[in-house]
Structures are given as C-alpha cells and as structure tokens.
Amino acid sequence: MEREVFVKGRGDLVISGSGSTGGGEYNAVRISGSGRVNGDIKCIDFICSGSSKVEGSIHSEKIVINGSTKVVGDVRSKEVIKVNGSSVFEGNVYHRKFKINGSSRVIGDTTGEHLYLNGIVKMEGDCEVEYAKLDGSFKIEGLLSADKIEVELNGRSYAKEIGGEKITVQKIGSLSGFLDRFLKPLAKELTAEMVEGDAIELEYTKAKVVRGNKVKIGPGCIIDLVEYKEDVSIHADAQVKEKRKV
Template sequence: MSEQLVRDLKINGLGQAAGGTYGKVSIDGIGTLNGDTVCDLLTVNGSLKTKHSIQGGEIRINGNSSVGGKVGSGRLRVDGMLKVDGDVRSERMDINGMLRIGGGAAGDTLEIDGSLKSSGNVEFETVQVYGGFQVGGMLNAGTLELKMAAACQAREIGGERIRVAAKKGSRKLLGLFTSSLAIRLTADVIEGDDIVLEDTKADVVRGNRVRIGPGCEIGVVEYRHAYEADPKASVGKAVQL
C-alpha cells in the first residue's frame, strides 16, 4: 500500500470491522465490512458481507461472499460463491466456483472453470471457458476459446479469434446449471475476424473467415473471405459481403 505502513485485519469466527486501508485482510468465519475497503490481499475462508466496495491487489474467495458495491483487483480468484451488485474490474479473473455480477466485468484475462453470470457487458483481452456463463450484454474478447461443460449464453459476442465447442466428458460444476439446458453457446449475434463454431445457436454470424461445425443452428452467415459448413450443421443462408 504505497510506502506507508498499514495494519492487517483478521476476523476469526464472527466479527465486523470498519472499512479503510489495510495490508492483509483475512476472514476465517463470518465477517462484515462496514465501509469501502482497500487492501493488498483479501482472503475469505467462510463468509464475507459488505454493502460497500472492495479494492484489492489480490482477492481470494473460498466461501460464500456478497459485495454491495464494486470490486477491483489485480487478481480475483473465486473458489466458492461471490455475488457483486456493482461492476468487477480485475486484470486476471479465475472462476472455479460461481460469480454473479449485477453490473459488468472487464480486465485482461478471464478463465471460467465454474460459472459466471453477469447482467452487463464482459470485456477481456483473453477469455477461456471450461464451464458456463450467462452474459446479459455483450461478451467482447480479443481471443475467445470455449470448451463448454455447461450452457453458455450472451446477447452478442465479439472478438478477433473465436473458437467454440462443447467439452466432451464435462467437468463437475457443483450443479451450477440445470441439466435441462443443452451444452451449447446461444447468442443473437457473433462477430469476429476468424471464427470456428461447434454446438452453437445464433441468429447471425459475421466474420472474415467463418467455419460452421457440427451441432450448430445458424440463421445467417455473413462472411468476407472464406466460409465452410459441416454437413451436420444447420445454416439458413450464407452471404458473402
């Protein structure tokens, strides 16, 4: 925390503390933070509740936590369940459990082995998905690679390089999605430079180079340079721009 000395905060069992600036914040039990909190490291092994915002160099959630404000971090790792009412900004985000966001999410690298649900846009340079997601807005990434183990949904998807397929022999997801949902990607519009899709349902797919693989249901494909479709794919029509 810059050059000044700051105190650490530890909550063991049941406790609460004021917000403020800390070095390390450790919660082993049930803790409440009654104000905006800034820290180098936040570790939760239990439950954290706050109606305020959290800014941390690194945040590790191993239990069940809820944040009423925003979350910002250099690295965010969720191995349990985290609910954030506001936006989440993190250079690197690893989701092995469940993350629910009332706003949007942005950063550099996002890896999903569990479940992400965001009401707003999700924007990262690199996105790798081995679990599932529901994005109410646009999912935008420089590189997007999906090997889905659960249903994935977004209103719009944009990226330079997009690769989508269902993972065969799905990983366990702690029951994060209902079994009635097919393991496939669903979107209104998918747009990118280099697109390869499997197990995808979309109204419009638009790109420079587009390959539609098995398990796809596509309304319209709009391509500039190259297009091919697997015989097991369903494509309404393909138009060269």
C-alpha cells in the same frame, strides 16, 4: 505491474469468528468466520475462507474467495481475483486476471485483461477483456468482447452478443459421426444473438447472425444467417438458413 508494499502501522483486519466492523485501509483482510464490513475497503490482500459481506467497495491487489462473499460496491484488483467458492458482486469488476473455479454473479460490467472460467458465472452487464478462456457454464446478458475467445462447452451457456478477433467454440470430448447424433449432442451448447469476429469456428452453437471474414460452422450449429467476407465452410450436421457473402 508493481505491487504495493505493506504499510507499517496500517494493520490487518482479521475476523475469525462472527463480527462486523467499519471499512478502512488495511494491509491484509482475512475472514475465516462470518464477517460484515460496513464501508469501503482498501488493502493489499483480501482473503475470505468463511462468509463475508462488504457494504461498500473493495480495492485490493489480490482477492481470494474460498468461502462466500457478497460485495455491494465495485471490486478492483490490480493482480487477480480468484473465486474458488461463491461470490456476488453487485457493482462493476475491474481486474487483471479473473479466475472463477466456483460460482460467481456480477451485476455490473466486467473489465480486465484475462478471464478464466472453470465453474459457473452469470454476468448481467458487459464483459470486456483481452483474452477469455471459458470452460464452464456462463450466462452473459450483455456483450462478451475479447481479442481472443476460447469456449469449451461444459453445459448450456448464453451470451447476448459475442465479439472478437478470433472466436472458437468447441464441444470437448464429444463423439463424432453416427453415434453423436443419438447421444444428446445439444446437452452442451452455446446460444447467442450475434457472433462477430475476424476468424470464427463454432460447434453446437445457436445464433441468429454469425458475421466474420473466415467462418467455419461445425456440427450441431443452428444459425439463421451467416455473413462472410473471405471464406465459409458448413458441416453436414449443421443447419444454416441463409449464407451471404458481403
């Protein structure tokens, strides 16, 4: 994807102390103090190292949040959104890459190519990406959909529905066998109403329905119903109320 070039004469928006300004088109927006923007922003780079609030939308090539940012409108990034601090996006989020190392809340829907989580995220809408790598803690109140989903449990996580071609949920660093049963194996877990995919491998997951072609239910899982087309395996330390070949 081609990157926009800086436009001569368009100028930068820099807030290093405390201030407010209107929206507009800029080459770069840099906020290192406390800034408020009243209106929509279109820029090449949006970088916040302080505290900012945008009473509008952001349309940018790259968005980096090292401090705290709240955006009332939609957020669009052609390259990447990096949240190393905290963010609240009240509208929809569109991206190529969305990397969350801090904490983020998205009230609208999230749509893009790649989602990487090493922190905490709450999404009140749907999340539709091509690839999701989730190593932190998440709450997705709608659908989590991706071709490939990899979850490494590092806390309690929730998604109303999960759908994809290949879905893997693992509890990294857990002890196996006898000791694991006595050292709070459910301290890290995923809860979902529905998990549906082609190839599914789950650990420490609570779900009402798991549906797939090839399904592997690992330790710590509590599943009401497993529906499978080709093959199913269930660990001795898993609880499955009913399994059904369809």
